[in-house]
Structure formats: C-alpha cells, structure tokens
Amino acid sequence: MALVELRSVSKIYHLGGEEIRALDDVSLDIHEGEFISIIGPSGSGKSTLMHILGCLDSPTHGTIQLDGRMIQDASTRELAAIRNRKIGFVFQFFNLLPKLSVLQNVELPMIYSGIATRQRHQRALGALQAVDLANRAKHRPSQLSGGQQQRAAIARALVNDPRIIFADEPTGNLDSHTGEAILALFRRLSREGRTIVLVTHDPEIAAVTPRRIEIRDGKIAEKVDLTLAGLDRPPAPAVLAP
Amino acid sequence: MRSAPTPAQAPAATVPLAHGSIDLWMTVGVGLRETWAHKFRSLLTMLGIILGVSSLVAMSALVKGMEVGAKEALIAVGGLQKVRVEPQELPVEQRHLQEQAVGITINDVYALQASAPLVKRISPEIRIPATASANGKNFRTFMCLGVWPVALELTEHVIAHGRMFNELDDEMARSVCVIGTGTRNELWGSPEEVGREIVPLGETLYVNGLPFTIVGMFPHYESEQERKARELARQQAALQSTNAPAATGPARDRGRGRRGSNFAFWIKNATIYMPLNTAYMKFRSGITYSGFRGSSSGEGNIGDPRLSSLELKIHSVDRLAESLQQIRNVLMTTHRGIEDFSFRTQEEWAENINAFIRNARRSGGLIAGISLLVGGIGIMNIMLASISERVREIGIRKSVGAATADIFIQILVESVFIAMLGGLAGLLTSVALVRLISSFSPTENAPIITVLALSVAFGFSVLVGVLAGLFPAVKAARLNPIQALRYE
C-alpha cells in the first residue's frame, strides 16, 4: 500500500459563473521513501495539488488516503492533527513567524502536539543541528539570510518527524547558489529515508529527483519514473554532494 | 535505514492523533510582545477599560465613604430608635378646627408616659431661637433648647465636664445650662485658637440677655474622618515645629461648609441645653421680658403652653410601625382628633441615605458600564485589526497543525490579556483617582476602597476581555489556511 493514494481528485473553483478546474481527475500514488518532483508552468495546479496532498485543502471530487487513513472523512481537528504529526511543509516564502526566534519557530509544531517544554527545546535544537543552523537558534528570522530562513523552515518541517515533506517552490525565492544548497539538503534528507515531494516550475530543479510528475491545466501530463528505469538517484551535475 | 534528525520518532508514531493544547505561557508571551510592539495602540485600546475600572472603583469608594459617614451621623443623632413629634399644619379637611387645635403640650408627654408602653423615653423640647453672649462675644444658635435631663440619652449626648442639670434644677427652674464645644468655641475660642482647652464651668452665659450659669459641657463630637484628619494634621504640625505653641495647630472643623454628615456633628456641638421649666418660665411665661419675638406660628409668645417638639425613643426598631401607631392613638385622644402633629423618624433619613446610595451606585455603575462597553468595543476592534494583519501567521500556525480551537484560544487569551492589563492599570489609576478626590475635599467623607470593589472591577475587565475576544477569535479560527497562506 502506498503512503499516499490519490484517486480521481478534482478541485473546481467557481469565479463569477466560470468554472476553473484547478485539478482535473488526478490519480497518483506516493510510496514511502520516494523523492518526487511535481513540475508544471505557473497556474497549472501544482500548489493546489500539494495543498490537497497535505490536508490543507479538500478536493471537490475524489478520495485521498494518507498512511492508511481516508482523509475526506476526517474532522477538521483530525486534519489538524494529521498535518501536525504526519506532514511537513516548506514554502517559497519561508513562512516563519517574524516575532518568534528561530528556535521558537521550529518548536511551533510541537506546541500543538503538546510536547513538554524541555523536550521541545531539545528536539528543536536537534532539528536545527540537522540543517546546520543551531548557532542561529536565538536569532529572529529577519536577521537570517534567505537560505538560512529556508533551512529553519525545513527544520520546522522535520521536527515532528513527519511521514512526508511537501516543498512548494522552496528555491523560488533564493539565488541559484543558495537554491542549490537547499536542494542538496533535500537530497541528503531523501538519502536518509525521508519521503519528499518537491513542487517546482523549473525543469533543472525537477531533474534532481528520481521521479517527476508533470502537470498541465490541472491534469497529470506525463510521469517519468526513473526508479523503474533503474536510474535511481542520478547525480545532478549542478549540485555538490554534501 | 532512516536516521531521523530528531531523537523522537516514538511519540509521533505511537500516539498519532492525540492532539495537544496550546502552550498558555507561550501564548501569553506572544500577547505580551504584541502588546508591547504596539505600545501606543495598546494604551488607546486599554483606555476604555482603564476608565471603566477606575470609575467603577472610585465611584464605589466615594459611595462607601458617604455611606459610612452618613451612618455615623445617624448614630450621632440618636439612631433609628428616635422618633420626633412635631407640630404640623392641619390637613385640609380639618382646617375649620384650627381654633381648637391645642398643639403639642406637656399633657401629651404625660399621656404618652401613661399609655404608650412601646415608648421607652420621652423628652419634651422648647426651642428658643437664641443669641448667646459671653466673654464679650455673641453667637446665634437655633440649638438652644429647654429639655428634661433625659434628653442626654435621647440625643446621644454625654457630659465631659461638670454635670447635667437634674430634676431639681428643672423643678426649681434654675438658670443653669449645659453647652457643647461649638458654643464654647464661638464664645471663648477653640483649643486650637487659644492653645488650651477652656472649660467655662461656672461662667455666666447670657441667652437673649438673661444670665445662665454653665454647669456642664459635652465633649467634642466629630466624625471618624474628621478625627483622623485632625490628628494627622497635628502630627504634621508637630513635626514641623516642635516648639511652636499649639495655637498654630490645625483648627477643628466648625462645619462652616455645612455639608454632608459633618453638619450633623456641627449642630450637635452648637447645642445649649437648659431645663425645660426654666425655658418656659424665662421665655414663655411672661414673668420676665425675654426680649425676643416669636415666629409667625405664634410659638414663643408669652404664655404659650406649647412645646416645640417631643423627642421619643422607642423600645425596638423592629416594631417601629406599631410604636408609631400607638403614639398616634394616644396623641389623637389628647388632641381630640385634630391632627396638628406629625412624626419624623430617622428611618426616613436612613431611607433617604439608602435611596441616595442606590442612585449613586446605579448612575456610577452606568457610567462605568458604558466605559467598559466602549473599552470592550475598542478591544474587539483592535483584535479584528490584528487578525487581518496576522492572517498569514494564522495560516502558518494551521499548516503546522494548529486546530481551530488552538487559534480560537490564542486570540481569546490575547484579548483577555489586553483587558487584564487594562484592568490592572485601571486599579492603579483608581487608587490615584481616589487620592486625588480626597485631596480636593479633605473634610468630606473619605472614600473607602474595598477589596470587593477592586475584585468586581477587575472581574468585569476580564469579562469584557472574554466577550470582546469571542467574535474576533471565531473569525480567526475559521480562516481558511490556504487563503491565509496565499495572503501576501
């Protein structure tokens, strides 16, 4: 059984009588340990797909099963708990809370899982160490560079040890050099066994992942599965191994 | 092969859906920082609460002070057991009997003594509008009364110096009198002015030109508040100049302002008592020319047998209505059915005090309530503004797993926090306000801040915080996380 099973999922918006099919009959399986990119031009429905996969949004039609649980049956409270325990998000604009320190930002998911202060501290520091940012724990997000902020956001996504990590254009707001470092970090996490879904419009970035799902006008256009082709984890020439 | 970067895989795996609540301290910390980050805005927001709470406390302190002062004064004039019988114009339907109306006379006193067992003490009074002269000074008082010795008990007087005149003095119609310190102060000077307490026993006091020997004097009556103020002032004066004569010391309040409960004490101190018979013989019988012309009612004319009033003390306040009925029955007989008298009870006064306090409470409460309402609207407004500023924050919190209830509680806690800060500031302000008020009018009844008033006011501010936070909290909790995250 796949970690995520998406079946005939559609997301339809109505804008002034006009019907917008942000997602149109999408079916998709994601297996444990996979490193996938979802690629497509702007407005093709990548973010919508990621939000539905990440239980932030619900589909108009279709079903999602995550870790054996049917998501469309879950209450909002259960959905919040699923996002909290099983899913980590990384966004293009980092989405750190400016008034909290880096450490407090990383602690945030654990606050909502009711973990005791001291343990929260230790685990947040551990996650920051894993992204090489422990020395900036006391800083405010605004005192960090873009790349450092994104690493803090990745630490926050990791801290509750989720089953799957979704990253929406994680390098979209970074210069190419910093972006490569972030990609290298994702590659390392993937090697450590994490399940990662990388959303991007950039084919060069998508090239990093073994499996690519191309999406156009809300439909899955093409699946490139390098795992099946025996080309598991090709070394991306632009990325230096950490 | 999965080597997690964090040491805790277990809790997430084994307790997948046990959802924790938010960390209250962290929320309060965030609230504190939010409040501090917008200092001026927060202050404006809290202003309504501060005003509401401080006006609530100050109002209740003022009313409490008045209440205590009024009760003190009530006790000083004899308490609720006292009933006064006064002459009254005849009711319209009895106007034609005017000629037969006898007024209140000593016969009434005897009749009441004989047939009104619910009455404990009776003191007839003849009031003599008087100019008292002694020591080369004059003093006009309307508290010059001819009474029986029992008047002491009825009017809560005690003798501090000398003695009260007795039944013999009354029978013999001796020219003796007992005075209050107010009278002494006017004629001989107050201890503060003179530097020592003058006790003019044996001195001659002229009432409307007729000589009286002073045989006794009352102590100085004053309210608790006056006493404290005077003592404080004396201590301060003593600190300033230890060697200076006491003549420079603080003066007793002579009730010049004649306001509030202090007036009751002023009147009491301005008393001159003489035996009833003496008053009758000297000022009513015509044997001696009194040099004084009576009032328009004819009272005070030569040969007039009428008394000014009767002071009665009943056995029990609980049986006031019954006692009044009994007194009335007796008097209706002696007055042959002509209702030329009326009752004045302290209960009326007490009722007036209570009514006044109720009104003051009600209007003060209304003002405070409006301020709190305005404060609540201010808080709600600011919370709504802060939510639209923080749509993104709310989206982020939801994306990392905050449930609807978590966001709801966070906004509510922030709202209550602001209200509580405002409430605390209001309590401090109220103490300052009450100080200010009492420094403006130090002779008035001191406002009394009670713990109850403080806690009720603070409780209201918390309540306002909760109510004002409800709507913004619901609104924030309902935000769609996708919309919130797209919000740039």
Ligand SMILES: Nc1ncnc2c1ncn2[C@@H]1O[C@H](COP(=O)(O)OP(=O)(O)O)[C@@H](O)[C@H]1O
């Ligand atoms: N709330 C919405 N209401 C109407 N249309 C929407 C809404 N959200 C997304 N869309 C539309 O859905 C399509 C897919 O959007 P999105 O998933 O954000 O694309 P991508 O992330 O690939 O750029 C776009 O055409 C967008 O305009």
Ligand SMILES: [Mg+2]
């Ligand atoms: Mg997008």
